[in-house]
Amino acid sequence: MSALLEVKNLSVDIPLAAGMLHPVQKVNFHVDKGETLCIVGESGCGKSLTSLALMNLLPKKAIRAGDGILFDGDDLLKASHREMASLRGNRMGMIFQEPMTSLNPSFTIGNQMEEIMLQHRKVSRQEARDRAVYLLEKVGITGAHRRLGQYPHQLSGGLRQRVMIAMTLMCGPDLIIADEPTTALDVTIQAQILLLLAELQREFDMALILITHDLGIVARVADRVAVMYAGQVVEQGTVEQVFEQPLHPYTRGLLTCIPIPGKTKRGTHLGSIPGMVPSMIGGIQGCHFRDRCPHAFSDCLSNSVELRSIDEQRAYRCLLSPEESARQAAAMEAAQ
């Protein structure tokens, strides 16, 4: 089976006064048709810039490089602005974190939804309107006809995010990139939106790249996971593999930081990852995580650490073997 989207050695560089910033460094991943890939990491790990790079929506100064972003066989790195524009909103949709800032406040919902379809398809305004009503109902908005005439500020945050989702579905995209789609919402609404996305994804057979910092969301939504740290993918695998047998010390560390009701003992110290994310200006020698890693040894500084594939799904970026890594983690847990 060939992947819908295959990203090969994607890098983003941004020239700053202080030097060259390397926020995304040789990132590799793929998404199959109808699959959900979650890219997870903390602020500054490069996950959002990666998604913007896929869409060619990076800031002007940023330099995009790599061996290819293959979308259904076409290399997006070589696509012209015009070609990208005909893909965006058409075959690739994007959902952003804050629906208030990504919807235009001075046009009605209906106007903005219809525009997408009129742009990409030879349809009449009436046909576009019918599609908009159909999709608004699909995303669970009642009184869809009335909503079309409303402006974004007249809707609540949860409704706005539903409108955003309906909007990205207008042209029936093959791939949706959702960047923190529920971070601005309440927990109850968050679960509803994620459920809706998953249902629509099945129904319309779309691939989804979900970018988030929330491991709880990842565990519940993802088929496969890519964990990013300091501009690199440090671990990849199916969701069960990554959560149940994490191989990278960073993934393991992150998982100990989160309390789980009923499992973590109340009032006990949560795990933490000491130290800070390294500066990504200029090159970093060796492993990016070594300063914060409990298992770091001398080779971590001298060798450049490549992503090691274990099998087709699984890869991680650490010098320790999976067995050695698990042994050291168990020893640490016993010591506490």
Next chain:
Amino acid sequence: MTTPLLQSNDVSRQFTVGAGVFSKKQSLMAVNGVSLDVAKGDVLALVGESGCGKSTLALMLLGLLPASSGTILLNGQPVSSIPRLELARRVQPIFQDPYSSLNPRKTIGDIISLPLRVHNIGAPEERQGMLESIMDLVGLPKRYVTNYPNQLSGGQRQRVAIARALIMKPELVICDEPTSALDVSVQSQILNLLMDLREELGLTYVLISHNLAVVEHIATRVAVMYLGRIVEERETDALFSKAEHPYTHALLASVLTPEPRLGIPDSHLGIEFPNPIDPPSGCTFHPRCPHATDACGVRAPKAIQREDGAFVECHIYDDDEAVTFKSEAA
């Protein structure tokens, strides 16, 4: 029985909104008859969706906003009668966003020691010692004294905010979403610090949070707010094991723990959060409640007492009401 450290009796706060040239004045009950006790050493968590009034309640507890009706007592003394400065010494806040709650033009040392200068505590030399000891306590290296907030990471800034709140040795600390702006690895450090400080200094916290996993981990009691009212209040263990209110059930079901194979939960709440200016009649939760009956839209439920001072406001549990509850539907 000892007096609780903090007591609120039927506290309400009303705001007037939409008083423009063309629009009529409308009143919004942000907090509507809240009664709470917080014993010394407790961690009371206030949970609820945005707009439920939890931050308004926090401002009233801090004395920054007067209550429209009802009284708030600190150690048995009405907050409204305590002088501003004294109240500030006894109750301190920690806010959500450490990027906007610190003055960017002051050094870390200035920010943390400002309360000492305001309250005129200690000679300048003593203040230096107090500053150093509090920085040590919250895990800030001394070399940061002369740095500015923009030179610190989010977690370090939150440590500065905590140090500033604690330098006056307050009795009560109101933490309004103290970790929601932070990354998970930093969040856990700040939570660990808050738990350690509580033990070391004998602090009492009111913790406002939307993250129920965090609440479960550090709170001793939990109050669930919905549209300005507390609909259920219990000890943390009891709330997580035998919650009664349908809204609490929905909140608990919405917690996404990092456990694969469980799928996305369905909270069974409708999509519309009611408009607080025009709240639903009767029980304000009834339009979204999966167990609502006709009676729920007519009369507001009253608080039903449970063991250990817990209570729940729901017709389902009112024996006097002829409302049946199908627990299997939950």
